[in-house]
Amino acid sequence: xxxxxRFGIRVTGFRFILAxxxxxxxxxxxxxxxxALNQKFIQTSRENLSENSQEIIEQVERNLDNYLKxxxxxxxxxxxxxxxxxxxxxxxxxxxxxxxxxxxxxxLSISLFTTEGKLLYEGTxxxxxxxxxxxxxxxxxxAITGDGDIHISPPHVQNLFKNRHPWVITLxxxxxxxxxxxxxxxxxxxxxxxSVIEDLINEVTLGKRGYVFxxxxxxxxxxxxxxxxxxxxVKEEKLDGVSERFLGSFVQTDSNGDSxxxxxxxxxxxxxxxxxxxxxxxxxxxxxxxxQFILLTMAIGMLIFISVSIYMTDRITKPIAELExxxxxxxxxxxxxxxxxxxxxxxxxxxxxxxxxxxxIKSLMGQVVSEQEAKRKSExxxxxxxxxPHFLYNTLDSVIWMAESGKHQEVVKMVxxxxxxxxxxxxxxxxxxxxxEELAHAENYLTIQKMRYKDQFEYNFEVDASVxxxxxxxxxxxxxxxxxxxxxxxxxxxxxxxxxxxxVRDEVLVFEVEDNGLGMTTETASKLLEKHHEGxxxxxxxxxxxxxxxxxxxxLMYGEAYGIKIESEVEEGTKVTxxxxxxxxxxx
Amino acid sequence: xxxxxxFVGIMAALLVLGMLMLININVPDTVVEPEERPIxxxxxxxxxxxxxxxxxxxxGAEIAAKEFGVDVDYLxxxxxxxxxxxxxxxxxxxxxxxxxxxxAPSDLLLxxxxxxxxxxxxxxxxxxxxxxGTWKYYKSFTTNNYDAGERLGKxxxxxxxxxxxxxIISFVSGSENAIEREKGLREYLAGYENVVIxxxxxxxxxxxxxxxxxxxxxNELRPPDVLIGLNATSTLGIxxxxxxxxxxxxxxxxxxxxxxxxxxxxxxxVIDNAIVQNPFNMGYxxxxxxxxxxxxxxxxxVENKDTQVDTVIINADNLYDPENEKLIFPFN
Numbered sequence: 001x002x003x004x005x006r007f008g009i010r011v012t013g014f015r016f017i018l019a020x021x022x023x024x025x026x027x028x029x030x031x032x033x034x035x036a037l038n039q040k041f042i043q044t045s046r047e048n049l050s051e052n053s054q055e056i057i058e059q060v061e062r063n064l065d066n067y068l069k070x071x072x073x074x075x076x077x078x079x080x081x082x083x084x085x086x087x088x089x090x091x092x093x094x095x096x097x098x099x100x101x102x103x104x105x106x107x108l109s110i111s112l113f114t115t116e117g118k119l120l121y122e123g124t125x126x127x128x129x130x131x132x133x134x135x136x137x138x139x140x141x142x143a144i145t146g147d148g149d150i151h152i153s154p155p156h157v158q159n160l161f162k163n164r165h166p167w168v169i170t171l172x173x174x175x176x177x178x179x180x181x182x183x184x185x186x187x188x189x190x191x192x193x194x195s196v197i198e199d200l201i202n203e204v205t206l207g208k209r210g211y212v213f214x215x216x217x218x219x220x221x222x223x224x225x226x227x228x229x230x231x232x233x234v235k236e237e238k239l240d241g242v243s244e245r246f247l248g249s250f251v252q253t254d255s256n257g258d259s260x261x262x263x264x265x266x267x268x269x270x271x272x273x274x275x276x277x278x279x280x281x282x283x284x285x286x287x288x289x290x291x292q293f294i295l296l297t298m299a300i301g302m303l304i305f306i307s308v309s310i311y312m313t314d315r316i317t318k319p320i321a322e323l324e325x326x327x328x329x330x331x332x333x334x335x336x337x338x339x340x341x342x343x344x345x346x347x348x349x350x351x352x353x354x355x356x357x358x359x360x361i362k363s364l365m366g367q368v369v370s371e372q373e374a375k376r377k378s379e380x381x382x383x384x385x386x387x388x389p390h391f392l393y394n395t396l397d398s399v400i401w402m403a404e405s406g407k408h409q410e411v412v413k414m415v416x417x418x419x420x421x422x423x424x425x426x427x428x429x430x431x432x433x434x435x436x437e438e439l440a441h442a443e444n445y446l447t448i449q450k451m452r453y454k455d456q457f458e459y460n461f462e463v464d465a466s467v468x469x470x471x472x473x474x475x476x477x478x479x480x481x482x483x484x485x486x487x488x489x490x491x492x493x494x495x496x497x498x499x500x501x502x503x504v505r506d507e508v509l510v511f512e513v514e515d516n517g518l519g520m521t522t523e524t525a526s527k528l529l530e531k532h533h534e535g536x537x538x539x540x541x542x543x544x545x546x547x548x549x550x551x552x553x554x555x556l557m558y559g560e561a562y563g564i565k566i567e568s569e570v571e572e573g574t575k576v577t578x579x580x581x582x583x584x585x586x587x588x
Numbered sequence: 589x590x591x592x593x594x595f596v597g598i599m600a601a602l603l604v605l606g607m608l609m610l611i612n613i614n615v616p617d618t619v620v621e622p623e624e625r626p627i628x629x630x631x632x633x634x635x636x637x638x639x640x641x642x643x644x645x646x647x648g649a650e651i652a653a654k655e656f657g658v659d660v661d662y663l664x665x666x667x668x669x670x671x672x673x674x675x676x677x678x679x680x681x682x683x684x685x686x687x688x689x690x691x692a693p694s695d696l697l698l699x700x701x702x703x704x705x706x707x708x709x710x711x712x713x714x715x716x717x718x719x720x721g722t723w724k725y726y727k728s729f730t731t732n733n734y735d736a737g738e739r740l741g742k743x744x745x746x747x748x749x750x751x752x753x754x755x756i757i758s759f760v761s762g763s764e765n766a767i768e769r770e771k772g773l774r775e776y777l778a779g780y781e782n783v784v785i786x787x788x789x790x791x792x793x794x795x796x797x798x799x800x801x802x803x804x805x806x807n808e809l810r811p812p813d814v815l816i817g818l819n820a821t822s823t824l825g826i827x828x829x830x831x832x833x834x835x836x837x838x839x840x841x842x843x844x845x846x847x848x849x850x851x852x853x854x855x856x857x858v859i860d861n862a863i864v865q866n867p868f869n870m871g872y873x874x875x876x877x878x879x880x881x882x883x884x885x886x887x888x889x890v891e892n893k894d895t896q897v898d899t900v901i902i903n904a905d906n907l908y909d910p911e912n913e914k915l916i917f918p919f920n
Contacts, residue, residue, distance in 0.1 A: 129856075232898075234872065
């Protein structure tokens, strides 16, 4: 089966099984039909042969019958001729017979004998031998004792006449004639040339080797074309089954072991059986031809039908193979695949259902994505909305405190900063704002915090003026700065310093928030940005949530290439770098 | 791809339809088969053109020709003694490409070169009637001449007694048949010490000469008590002469063959007994075995090389027995 696999055909595959089944059905049915045809032909041709044989033998018999009947009629005429004279008038009889003999070359002699065997008349000028003695001849004695019956002898050599030994069959009958006023009895003899009958028998053909022979009622061979060979034992005619039959056909094996059909037909007027032998070997050549023909037809037929079946199988299985390929594409995640399969109704339906299913899966997946996104967005909005209330109370506390202490200038400054801060925070609901606004937001926040923490730190901006018109997500600096103040600067003894930078480097807009605060270990720093943070308790989140949130928002909006980097060293300070794509906005 | 398959399929179907039509025309008739067999030619070379004996040989050959499907051409010189004519015929037959030769050799030794020639050209030769002095033939079917001679002797003793003088008339001194028959006869008679055998005389296959020899013998001081002819012409000559004698019934005549004239002498009793050969069978077997030789592609048979065809004794009483009738009177 390896070779089959090599051709890319799977033995258990639909296509292979289908093609093989077709082929098997075709081969079996054609073999069956061919075999049946062949058998039928052999049978029919044997039957034909048998019938044919029968017809031929019947024809021979009819011809023989006609001939003998003619002879009997002739003998009747002669009897009348002989009877009509008051006194047997030999010259007149001779005239009649001479006329007759001129037209009938098959009659070798017509003679009239007395019952004592004396020759009264001979019609063909033959001289009888001195030694001849008709009394011993079988045809003569049969006629005498037969009481007017007509007797026809088997073929024999006529030995009555000088210098002539022809093979004849002799018709003999008792006849009355008048001579010297009395009615005498005599015997009329007509010799018929046996070659006439021989020709009747030999002119028919029974295949190439077949022949006809004659048996008498004792099953002695009366005539056989190889009679001499039979007598001398060179040949043998097997008569098994012939003796007990009088009519009909049967198959017999001859002395050489060849099968033949023997057809027996009895002859009228004589006690003979005509036997026709037809050799079956004459049939086999025709049979062989037919068998070859059937085999060839079968081979060609199988070739065609198997090709057609392979073609059909391909047609049937091709849509299924296409379906399989498409499914494989879907399996790889390509939900845009749409199957366009032509073919059988069932396969088309299957493809349609599959397409519907793919579409449904795709829409479900889209739904999941958008829901997730919406969730994020709501979270984000919530976060943005979450301008820390503590920050607001604290700031307002500071404002009250400054107002009580009469620091009007500071109050105005702080409240102004606070107002600006919120304006930008809200920014009419926009998510994207200009860098300038973002920086302004950061500065307002820093202003407020600096006042609250009584100038515990200094801050400064190092901003590339060209970046001010760029777009940025809003509120990404404030959480970082808040972190720097609460975790880096607040516990410091010395005065802290926060530097905020903004510039473009390689198409990337970079913000840096650097402090010289407490710093942290690299470990802690990396933990800040770790995801799966969400299950952590609120207290832990306090520090990280802001940074983490910024990080996630950037990545959600701009992709994974952007984000936050934290560099920190204990007692040295922390530098947070934010990178987003540098895109110019149309801010006024 | 579908289109290509369909195209190929249609072309194949058309091709096959065409082939089927062609074959259909050639489907043979169910019973008669027009098989073309290569024609097999056999040359039948006999001793003599005429004579009933040879015509009967020919009849047997024709029956075999029909049975085995071969063509037989019948050749013979005018005279029985014309061995040169036979040599010429054998050579011609070989040159003309006959597949086999059936030969009734007219001489024991002189035909050898012709048989060598046939052997060299791989043409098998089947001998009938008489033998040759070489082994270069396929098979032979000859009259058992020695046995026939013995039978002649036996009949002579039965007819005339054991104290007799025997007159033998042979035909050609060099003939194998004549030699064998006389040998069989003489060796049988040698068993009877009171039998005297007169010197053999030769009729040269001439009836008149045989009659004259008979006349001569019968007028000798001690005429033979039984006359034996060793072939048809000698026997006929004897019968003709003997029938002239008023006491012909007292002169036993034993001879060979059954020509129509001999038959009349047999019927009348002039010839008491005749030994009949079976020329029909020899003709038949000759052609049948020639066919066998062609089929087996052998020049010399492996077994049953020499067969002697038995003779039959006939007389007035059994002449018309069915088993002899066909032998003596082949169909007209």
